[in-house]
Amino acid sequence: MEERRLISRILAGDPAAERQLYDTHVDRVFRLAYRMTGDATWAEDLTQDTFIRAFDRLAGFRGEVAFAGWLHRVATSVILTGLRKRKRLQSVESVRDDLEWAEGTGPATDPDLKRSIDRAVGDLDDNHKLVFVMHDMEGYTHQEIATAMNAPVGTIKARLFRARQKLRDALNGPGLSMEME
Amino acid sequence: MMDDKELEKLARTHNQPPEVPRDRMWEKIDAARSGRRGVLEPDFTPRRSPAFRIMRIAAGVAAILVLGVFIGRMTQWQPGPTPGAHPVPVAVHEVEAIDSDVKKDIYRLATRDLFSRADYLLTDFKVRSCGKDDLSEVPVWAGGMLVQTRLLMDTSVAEDVEMKNLLDELELVLAQIVGLSRDNCASDMAWIRQGLQERDTIDRLRTVSAGSEI
Numbered sequence: 001m002e003e004r005r006l007i008s009r010i011l012a013g014d015p016a017a018e019r020q021l022y023d024t025h026v027d028r029v030f031r032l033a034y035r036m037t038g039d040a041t042w043a044e045d046l047t048q049d050t051f052i053r054a055f056d057r058l059a060g061f062r063g064e065v066a067f068a069g070w071l072h073r074v075a076t077s078v079i080l081t082g083l084r085k086r087k088r089l090q091s092v093e094s095v096r097d098d099l100e101w102a103e104g105t106g107p108a109t110d111p112d113l114k115r116s117i118d119r120a121v122g123d124l125d126d127n128h129k130l131v132f133v134m135h136d137m138e139g140y141t142h143q144e145i146a147t148a149m150n151a152p153v154g155t156i157k158a159r160l161f162r163a164r165q166k167l168r169d170a171l172n173g174p175g176l177s178m179e180m181e
Numbered sequence: 182m183m184d185d186k187e188l189e190k191l192a193r194t195h196n197q198p199p200e201v202p203r204d205r206m207w208e209k210i211d212a213a214r215s216g217r218r219g220v221l222e223p224d225f226t227p228r229r230s231p232a233f234r235i236m237r238i239a240a241g242v243a244a245i246l247v248l249g250v251f252i253g254r255m256t257q258w259q260p261g262p263t264p265g266a267h268p269v270p271v272a273v274h275e276v277e278a279i280d281s282d283v284k285k286d287i288y289r290l291a292t293r294d295l296f297s298r299a300d301y302l303l304t305d306f307k308v309r310s311c312g313k314d315d316l317s318e319v320p321v322w323a324g325g326m327l328v329q330t331r332l333l334m335d336t337s338v339a340e341d342v343e344m345k346n347l348l349d350e351l352e353l354v355l356a357q358i359v360g361l362s363r364d365n366c367a368s369d370m371a372w373i374r375q376g377l378q379e380r381d382t383i384d385r386l387r388t389v390s391a392g393s394e395i
Binding site: 047056137 | 199210
């Protein structure tokens with residue numbers, strides 16, 4: 001109910017309501033954008049685009065799904081489009097070179113293994129990567145991903161299974177350490 | 182082999198997000214949104230009321246009935262089998278049983294009648310404007326004529342190349358009018374008018390309906 005009231009206020013032109021709705025959802029959108037791109041500036045741009053587009057089109061939100069689901073639909077569209085545009089401009093290799101490593105912020109992991117998982121995730125196609133990132137890295141449910149990607153839950157599960165399979169295959173390549181401990 | 186939990190644990194080290202720069206991002210969003218707040222993007226989804234749909238269907242059914250009655254009346258011109266007997270009205274499906282020359286005449290007359298009414302509709306349509314005039318009836322009339330046009334396209338009338346072309350053009354124009362968008366009314370109308378002008382459709386319809394081609 002609170003969210004509906006906020007939406008009504010936004011439609012009436014209230015910037016404070018926009019900020020409130022933004023504060024509620026921005027963390028998940030930014031984290032998703034960052035996980036997908038590995039670039040803070042780019043993730044900021046994608047997050048801004050997501051909210052600007054969402055606010056501009058808010059009148060089209062009919063409440064068939066939860067607002068978070070609708071917003072993530074906008075976000076996944078913005079992110080996938082952004083990735084496609086960037087791929088046209090740069091080779092995959094140079095994108096990979098740009099990735100920033102957040103050393104010391106996560107659990108202790110073998111640097112080779114870390115690099116391997118990064119490369120393996122980076123090699124997934126965008127749709128599989130998005131499902132994997134949303135589910136296994138950011139903890140979205142199958143249903144949330146299905147809503148965001150406007151696809152059946154079964155399709156999402158199949159993509160996740162395939163993404164994991166590809167990652168395992170990639171990580172099982174010669175010369176890579178598979179020890180977690 | 183790595184299980185799902187291990188894979189998840191390892192994956193979480195990939196692209197670990199930094200702290201979310203809320204305020205910095207908000208500044209840009211706020212700047213982009215200023216001046217656009219409270220201004221809604223137009224919704225281009227055509228919204229037609231159920232009443233409008235019912236009217237369109239009713240117009241289509243009425244048009245078929247009119248054509249049936251028209252054909253039935255035409256058959257009254259045939260000499261009856263028995264002197265003094267009342268002529269029997271002929272429905273559309275019974276046209277198959279009629280002599281082929283008579284059928285051709287019926288279809289030609291029906292085409293002439295259709296073109297005559299299309300001439301009136303299109304001439305009137307050309308001088309109307311979106312903002313000032315009530316256009317709600319126009320698509321209904323066009324819908325009825327569209328049904329008749331499509332029926333006639335499957336008859337012997339369409340064996341004549343020029344008539345077939347004219348029926349094709351009329352079908353296109355009527356379909357455009359039926360699909361006239363309320364939101365893009367002015368541009369849609371301008372587009373339709375331009376097509377009518379370029380193909381000289383109204384004059385050609387008038388020529389046929391005046392009888393010079395038949």
